[in-house]
Structures are given as structure tokens and as C-alpha cells.
Amino acid sequence: MRIQQLEYATAVARFGSFRRAAENLHISQPALSENVRRLERELGVEILDRRRSGATVGEHGRELLPHMLAVIEAADNLKRAADASKELSRTVRVGTVTAATVPLLAPTIHAFRDSHPATQVEILSAQQAGIHRAMLEGSMDLGLVNYLEGDDMPPEFESTELLRGRPVVVLRPDDELASSRTVRTADLWQRPLIAMRAGYVMHRYVMRLLDGREPTFSYSADGAEMGKLMVAAGLGIAVLPDYSVVGDPLERSGEIAYRPLKEDGTGVLLVLQRRRSAPAHNAISDLHDLFVAEAERARDGNGRARKQASPSPPRVDG
Secondary structure, rough: OOOHHHHHHHHHHOOOOOOHHHHHHOOOOOHHHHHHHHHHHHOOOOOOOOOEEEEOOHHHHHHHHHHHHHHHHHHHHHHHHHHHHHHHHOOOEEEEOOOHHHHHHHHHHHHHHHHOOOOOEEEEHHHHHHHHHHHHHHOEEEEEEEEEEEOOOOOEEEEEEEEEEOEEEOOOOOHHHHOOOOOOOOHHOOOEEEEEOOEEEHHHHHHHHHHOOOOEEEEEEEOHHHHHHHHHOOOEEEEEEEEEEOOHHHOOOOEEEEEEEEEOOOOOOEEEEEOOOOOOOHHHHHHHHHHHHHHHHHOOOHHHHHHHOOOOOOOOOO
């Protein structure tokens, strides 16, 4: 006897028809009928009276139905208790290339903490290849990675686009380049450039943008957060996705600014990924859904996010 067979029999009793029950359960009518027959043979009684007009609960069925419902409820309670037990000791691990930390990652984790107070969230900073490797090994549950528009997504992951933006030049407000609405690619060669380390999408983008030419001087940063801090410290300029800069505390406080690149309209995507064959878990699914919902709010409900690559005109003193 299987719980599923009990669920099938009670569904037929509830709908009064094998056809309607099968439609509701999303299985074929012959499969439903065969499962109920097997249950009746195992119990040695007929639960349902089958007629051309439908199916009704028979005499034996009326006696057994409360017990069947009690078994189904007990099984449901057992599943919920098991989920709650796993939830108490669960740690969800999120790999990130540290993009969109303020507009997306922080509010999502805050909302998740409210709904899952007993579940820990571990944020792990890594490059895209490292995140992919960890998810395949099972040591990470979700990954936040960047792609350039037109890049292929790996088939072994379920990929959900969260944010779409464009590269911008990140600089100090007192940099002379900030006096222009846009920055030319040629200007990148004349400034110390804070580039992402090899392995980050923005490193690949900048190398393509420079077309093999070397900047005057360059630093190497491990992720967008470090890049922004180095810009604020006056070490140079960086090229990052606009969704990594807009709303950042350093940008809000006036320690960094951003300008679009004049000659390039390449799109950059922030994508949420998880392994297709990974076992389902309520906390992971809920966190995934919260990321999607928060990204939708960032796209549609935040005026600044909708105009990410259109900074205010530079202020002219005097």
C-alpha cells in the first residue's frame, strides 16, 4: 500500500468521477483506475461504487475513508516535520562575483532572514568558474554571475536573468573625466586602470575594449567591491556593470561616480544559476524566488535602476 494510492482513491471520492480526479491529479484515467483497483485488492474490499454516471463511495469506503484521510494527514505532517528539521540546521551557500551587492544581494538576504530566521546564509565571493565548479560539486547552492550579452549559458545550470545593464567607467567625482557625460575608450589608456583579475567577465570585456593595447598603468582587483574601494582611494578608474555602482554607499556619499562609455553599447547581464539536477530544498527555492522578486523591484520600482547608465549632468561650479 502506498500513500499515493490513498490520495488517488480519496480524490475520486471527492470529485465523484475518475475523469475529473485524473484531470486534477494530472495523470491518465487508466493509471488512476489501476492504482485504485490495486488498493482495493490489497485491502480486500471495494472502496468505490463504479457507475456510468460516475463513482461514489461504497459501504466499505464510508467506513475506511476517515482512516485513509488520517493516514494521508499523518504522512503530510511527517514531511513537514522533516522539512522543518532540515531547515533548522540548513546553511544555504551563495556564490557571487560581488556584482549588484547593494541593490540586489543585501535586500534579498534581509528578506530571506525574515522568513527563514533559523537558516544560515553563507555568501562566498569567487570567480564564475569557481562558482560553477562548486555548484556541480554540491558545495554551493546558488550562483550570481555576470555574462556579456550574447554569451552562451552552460546547459547544466538553470539560468535566470536578474538584471541587465551596461558597462560604465567608475571614477572619483573630482576626476576631470567626470566633467563629461560620457568617457571615450581612448581615455582609458591615459589613466591608471583598476582591472578585474583574469577569470572575471569584466576583465574579458576590458581586454576586448582595449583591443590589445596596454593602459599606462593598471592594478588588478578581485571583484567589483574591491575595485570600487580602490577608485574611492584615488588609485585609478575601473570599468564595471552599472548595477554594481548605482546605489552603492560610495556612490551615494559622493566618493565615486560613473559615466557611460561613449563608443560601446555592450550589454551586461547578472544571472542567477543553480544546478539542474540539485535536490530540491524549500530554503534554496525560497531564496531563489526572493532574488527574482527583488530583481523585478529593482528593474520596475526603482527610478534610478531604470536609468542606470544615465547619470546626472556634471555640476559646474562658478
